Amino acid sequence: MQRRVVVTGLGVVSACGLNVNAFWDSMRQGRSGIHPITTLPPNQLRFTNACDIPDFDPNNYFDPKEAAYLDRFAHYGAVAAREAIKDSGVEFSGELKERTAIVTGSCLGGKASEDEGYVQLYRCNTTRCNPLTIPKAMANGAASRISFEHGLVGPTYTISTACSSANHAIGQAFWMVRNGGADLAVTGGSEAVFSLGLLYAWNAMRVVSPDTCRPFSKDRKGLVLGDGAGILILEPLETARARGARIYAEIVGFGMSSDAHHITQPSSEGAARALRGALEDAGMAPEEVSYINAHGTGTDANDRTETAAIRSVFGPHADKLAVSSTKSMHGHTLGAAGAIEAVATILAMRCGTIPPTANYTTPDPACDLDVVPNTPRQLQVGAAVSNSFAFGGLNAVLAFRAHER
């Protein structure tokens, strides 16, 4: 017997705001958080703008020793989880603590700490490496911190599938709650990319835009890197109702696929299969969907391929869809992307406002969807999907339904 699963708590840390209210304020006004990189010294990168989060001081959220023992991606994840748990109003009894799952996503984990640790070896020529490098670098750092901060002792793990990490994590958590494997889930993703080594590695990929992120626009030049975290609280509809929780939306479908095609080039068939899978899992007809929060990285290849995938799945209905990429505002937060975008999708449904694709200038025939350019749109959304497509050809799509109040 499958249970219906609803979202009852949200948490976000992003360049567009350090909490859900500030974040949504940016989204619903179409305000981009892209700015000159401030958290690193001047360098020779081909790009100068990003969505780093200089305002986020971990010492405002953790005692100084705790802060020093965690990588920034774990700071973000733990802070977003704190907000989401508080927002949900859930009280953790002993039994619920054992029945709560934590599933987080992260592409890089604590690679920035690893980078810092190795500077001693490679640049300073010492034979010493900071002993905190290992615990800070592990990709489950955020999940573990959330677990011991809240005393949650149920199934806890981390998924790393590059830019699909958070959607895979949320999907797994959703299925676990739906099937009775857990009675509550704290799930999402977090990412911290701003170390010199990582930025040069991205620089070498030649997919980062020299200025800004213009998804689906003819003159798009690539993605803009971002830090951040998104966390959702999932629980069965019945228990949410019983405790009088605020219900943001229902999570109804999860689809995943692999392209088996190329390590970096996307394939529209793979993406389409994940989209179809999510709709099928949700028992949702394509015509029910009115909003897609696109993967929309702003790279030439993704946006073309994603357009083709959407057209192949939705047919003529594709022309009736509102499709926006909020990465144009909060940047590409890699393993946190699906989670931050799930928050944007859920609040779009709840508030009847579609966050736009910012920085859009010129239509591209290869991306001929209604991409809600630059201006937010009032629209009642009954059902929405949120796409994540990763390097390595791994795709994960979530489907949501508005909750009738």
Add this chain to the structure above:
Amino acid sequence: MQDELTKKVISTMAATQHISEDKITIDSTFQELGIDSLDGINILFALESAFDISIPDDKAKEIRSVREMVDGVRMLVEAKSDGSTASA
């Protein structure tokens, strides 16, 4: 009165633990200071860097107090300066 080496060990430990130096005396035990095993290796790393010494694993495992830490560091620092005198 504390000598320079003792002061430097205590200030290094305080910085690593993010606590005030006043909280640490020569007689403090690791248990009293709430220093767990991960804190311990983090302190060893900081002291190795501060004094440019290498603290062997077997010796490190026996250290349970600030006094033992100061004595151990002193021994290694003296051994190092003896070595450099000899080679000079």
